[in-house]
Amino acid sequence: MLNSYIKFTIISLCICYCQAAELPFKSGEKLSYKLYWSKMNVGTFRSDIKKDRIIDGKAVWHFTMLIQTNKKLDKIYPVRDYLSAFCQKDVKRSLKYSVNQNEGKTQRIINLNFDWDKKQLTYIKNGKVRRQNKLKKDYIDPLSLFHALRSLDLKIGKTEIIKVTDGKVFVEAKINVIKNERIKIGKKEYDCILIQPDISNLKGVFEKSKDAVIKIWLSNDERKIPLKFSSKVVIGEFYAELENIDKLPGNKK
Numbered sequence: 001m002l003n004s005y006i007k008f009t010i011i012s013l014c015i016c017y018c019q020a021a022e023l024p025f026k027s028g029e030k031l032s033y034k035l036y037w038s039k040m041n042v043g044t045f046r047s048d049i050k051k052d053r054i055i056d057g058k059a060v061w062h063f064t065m066l067i068q069t070n071k072k073l074d075k076i077y078p079v080r081d082y083l084s085a086f087c088q089k090d091v092k093r094s095l096k097y098s099v100n101q102n103e104g105k106t107q108r109i110i111n112l113n114f115d116w117d118k119k120q121l122t123y124i125k126n127g128k129v130r131r132q133n134k135l136k137k138d139y140i141d142p143l144s145l146f147h148a149l150r151s152l153d154l155k156i157g158k159t160e161i162i163k164v165t166d167g168k169v170f171v172e173a174k175i176n177v178i179k180n181e182r183i184k185i186g187k188k189e190y191d192c193i194l195i196q197p198d199i200s201n202l203k204g205v206f207e208k209s210k211d212a213v214i215k216i217w218l219s220n221d222e223r224k225i226p227l228k229f230s231s232k233v234v235i236g237e238f239y240a241e242l243e244n245i246d247k248l249p250g251n252k253k
Helices: 002-006 142-151
Strands: 030-037 040-049 053-055 058-069 080-087 094-103 106-115 120-125 128-134 159-165 170-185 188-198 214-219 226-232 237-246
Touching (some): 058 142, 142 159, 142 214, 188 226
Antiparallel strands (some): 030 237, 040 058, 053 058, 094 106, 120 128, 159 170
């Protein structure tokens, strides 16, 4: 259930990317979150942007995420999920995506290989090729979307579209830009932009329960940091709040 929330949470998002000279994130960024279920702390997840990698002679983004339950929930349903993604610097095409999933008694490794020369996506589960699909348009993986949504030119009342795939389902996901809002996390208050992704049938970082409404609050500044996520579920509500931002060289925030 926890990872379904993160996979809710922590999409969606032809896309209108912000035309700014720089993206709102940099290599070296580290964001840490606390996870709650009906106000009870159940775990953490951490989003890192690693040092650029070179693939086919070009620098690419390397995104990672670690999701884990705390000691209390470990006794009932332990979760240790590690996600990794390589994406073009314009955040419009994914190159590789992997999920090492450990949830309760479930253990699986999923790998997606995007071959843009052949226009082919290969889906590998536990070391075996399970399916291959044609890539007719640009697609990003679910983890890269966690960052790509920050590159959108978000205007209140508008809906942005981005193409996302988990290797099985190909979705033109919608990002509905709802309103400006001020929220409080701990003792601090933040000016935010509230968005609601419509990502039905997609598995990955933003996977959600059926008919649940996903809400994401991004900081209303040049970095558009995801500050909070929430989603109603059958029993209660899952939500995540930013706990820590590691400072980057050259950033005052």
